[in-house]
Amino acid sequence: MKFAGLLAILTMPLAAANVKLWSLEKVTRPPVPTGATHPIDAFLSVMHRQKGLVAAPPADKATLLRRVHLDLTGLPPTPAEQAAFLTDTSPEAYEKVVDRLLASEQHGVRYARHWLDVLRYADADERMYAAPGIHLWRDWVIYALNSDMPYDQFVRTMLTGHRTTARTQISAIGVRIRLEPRPEDLFARGFLARGAVVRDNKDTQELPIVAVETVSTAFMGITVGCAKCHDHMYDPVTQRDFYRMKALFDPLVIRKIPLATPADIMARAKANDRLAAERAAVEGPLEALAKPYREKLYQERIAMLPPEAQVIIRKSERTRTVEEQKIADDYFPVLRIDTGPLQEAMPAADRTRFKELQQKLAQIASREPELPAFWTVEYDSKRATEPSYMLVSGEPERPLKDKPVEPGWPFAPQEIDFRDGRIEAFSDWLTAPENPLFARVAVNRLWQWHFGEGLHRTPSDFGAHGGDPDHRGLIDWLASEFTANNFSMRRMHKLIVMSDAYRRATVTDRPTMESNLRIDSGNVYLATMRLRRLEAEPIWDSILAAANDLDVTIGGPSFDLPGAEPPRRVSRPVRRAPAATNRRGAYIVRGFSTSRDIVPNFLQAFDVEDGRLPCPLRTRTVTPPQSLFLMNSDHVDQSATKLAERLRKESGGDLKAAVDLAYRIVLGRGASAAESDHGVTYLAGDAARLKGLAWLLFNLDEFVFVQ
């Protein structure tokens, strides 16, 4: 069988260090302990009993509804949804909500954002080839999650473009042909194409390196990044392993796939003809103007060289000896003439003319219509014949020619069957149900997104650093459950949120809290639910939702927020983002450029990273710039105006009712008597103060925290 080698690694002595990693041991489904109905609670209650922890009671219905809404869809429950849940007294009331939310398209938007943090989604990364159309990869992830694509297929498709391990089929006449992948799965490959970037005007050949770093952290939970320059200090990953894994991706090249309709393409053909004629009309005079100056400068520069060099340079290339050619090459940078010195050599009138013509050219270039396209990766068979090498300091330009490597990966079987292709062989190994890392790493991520922290607390490091998890039994049970259920993520979500652990209150009586805290200061054993600061996106969405102003359309290009400085110089035309800023926060632009800030202030303030590195776990800071955003930003100010208007309309002029409604809209619960009094007192009978009330609610601690 194809994966026989996999089991061999489990007993194989590990290469670099004498470390036994629990995460590499086979997943054995542990028996579920007794003492609770839900298996998750059964595992946790054992720990509670052992440690002397007292579990908190269930959260009240309103709190639970807001929690599960924000968790599964990133959106707050509407007053109507609240009313429906509160009046539904059937035992299945909560399960019905869970099913409704998991079936909602907005669930895919919320969880795609989690995955894309891990998978390094960015709209821009210096000059990233895949930038135009990269959002189609995001759209694909949303689609995959909404269709409950099994996790193994989800990963396999991003790596290979195929959902199944079958890549060929035999025809009726006995010819083996490649199976055509499903057309939409083309967009899954944005995952790999995103790694191709140009920095310092140089193609950095980062694609295979980035692929290794992302794939190993995201799906294997092994941080191999530092094996790039030296053997990984603690984990059984050697430098050779790193470059073997890189060799898997070395044959990949990126390719642009036009997505335009035939009509668009033909329309562009005509426009191009017109532009080409315009360009020619400028280029001719420009060259005529520049030529004498360039020639003069060139001669001047040659004259500055030592005489023996001059003789060599003046020879034609054909008549130079090898040594002479080497010297000529050394002088090349000196003799190259850029537009700067060229302009300086011109008298003012010519310089002005030169600049005018150049501007005209730039202006023509900016008018070249852009056709929709998507950048994908392709296996280049010529490249595949070239040997791969280990590199000095991970720099692609510095191969160690005496250290060639064969494709492979850490923990790979001795004999790898590459007949289906390099990445395919790896992907089959990675996604096999027998791979102990694959399911463990995945269920731990899903858990983290529901509880704020993983059962294993370093989600992308299941190596020696991560240490033994406190919940080995529970992780293994979840991993085996995940595998047994055909890697259905939706099923795992439901399993987790249906547990008592998930439904607990964040607080209980003070003595119990203090006692629990003494025993388990980090709340590792979840005797209470964790209180969590909301991430940037649900904050953005909740503000717009309260104002009745949220556009929940699925997919499409990212949008930018006003206030960002325009790029200094545009080296490639940037597709203009649509002006509307009332879409979900998951679509706010992010990325990196040395010439300007791409990630808007709002996202930066709330700990969103730029997507250059995999982000397995966002930090959750509580900082003054966040407070300033909620106090003073246009976004909050405009939404407060709209919320006030909504309150005025929906409360029918009754200010006490307006206060209660405001609480329901913004916090998902009615106002207490005291809050109602404070609110009414604040309003002092003046409906004009409703905007102030809206502001107050957006600035409450409770608004940015999920209980």
Add this chain to the structure above:
Amino acid sequence: MISRRHFFHRTSGAFLGSGLGAMLAADGRILAAAHHPPRVRSVIFLFMCGGVSHLDTFDPKGNKHAGKLIDAIGFGDNVAEMKRPVIPCFRTFTAHGKSGIPASDWFPHVGSVIDNIAVVRSLWCHEGNHFPAVIETQTGHRGRAFDHASLGAWVSYALGTANRNLPTFVNIGRPSSPVQLTGGYLGASHAATPFQAGEVPIPNLVAPKGSVPAERERQMEVLARLNAEFRERHALNSDIAARSQAYELAARMQLHAPAAVSFDTEPSHVREMYGIGPEATDEFGKQLLLARRLAEQGVRFIQICHAGGGNGAWDAHGDIKTHEPLCRATDKPLAGLIRDLKQRGMLESTLVVWTSEFGRSPWSQNITGRDHNPKGYTSWLAGGGIKGGTVHGATDEFGYQAVENRHYYSDLHATVLHLLGLDYKKMFVEAMGRTFHLVEEGSGPIRAILS
């Protein structure tokens, strides 16, 4: 000078921005790393983005080798033999002050305060391209495998704030890379807060149009009442405590930051010192005056990125003459800053560092331009604990490699830490199962330039 005790008192009594990390710092966990009395309270860190030519500024080499081909082996990515022609330097150098330290005709004003300055001519780093070199010189580490923190974040982490109304680490000007602002594994609460010279130094500082201050004040009171029950219920949660403090600091910044950054109280002769007014020097002058005002008010680490964005405007491949306007823009303000600090008695408690990710090559690129050179370059320091009028270290006869008293760039970091009362060996953080130091290579503080 600030006594250790006084220093500790100020810090531990102060309120710190945000997040648990910062609060622990305020509690003195990291301050325990402060093993000796600090010489300075604040650092003004001036980063010239793109790579300043040491050869045309503070490290004169004469022109005896001009036109010769020299061996550039080991340069950049070239492992093969490579010859490059040395180009003439067109600057004239003047020996300034009592110390007679030369500065080129591009830096006459800095020359006039040279007796306050220690010039280090023998720095080197590994990386020869902007992006990696900025990471290396800013975080003390090479590469992006870990989320390393920048120098300013380390200072914020270690020392906390000395002014409860302002952030601890401020950046002014556009950096070449976000790495220059990052709190990395120390947490976003230690990241730089970007300030700009002008009326609104940070986003959302000013209440929206139409908001009435009295009404806002009333709202803040109601907000406290409405938060009370929630805060009581979650009193054991450090995030909630941090949030109420974040609101207090935000409110205080809203109240105090505009005055802190306003130049209204600055007399015209002070503005003139910084070159504020004339177009060439106005922007940098304002940034430096803002830096001085922030230092005065206890901001620990004020970083100024000059000519950032892209590779940085100091990146003079095409023609070294592109340095000229940059020197003109910075020369007078730099001297003005040092004079102003001195006349206020602040130079003793402030450290000024002028630096760049690397220097430039003795050979030409495009005949009039110079290539990158991480193998030997210059930075200078002035202020508390610095022996002014000193030159330390030297490059070879071409100005290519540092050969005498060589200092890996981290030695500059160690020097900054030392003057802040921090021992670089004892300042570390546990993150991702590893122990990280800011300084992990090199030989420690550059003692020869310390007074």
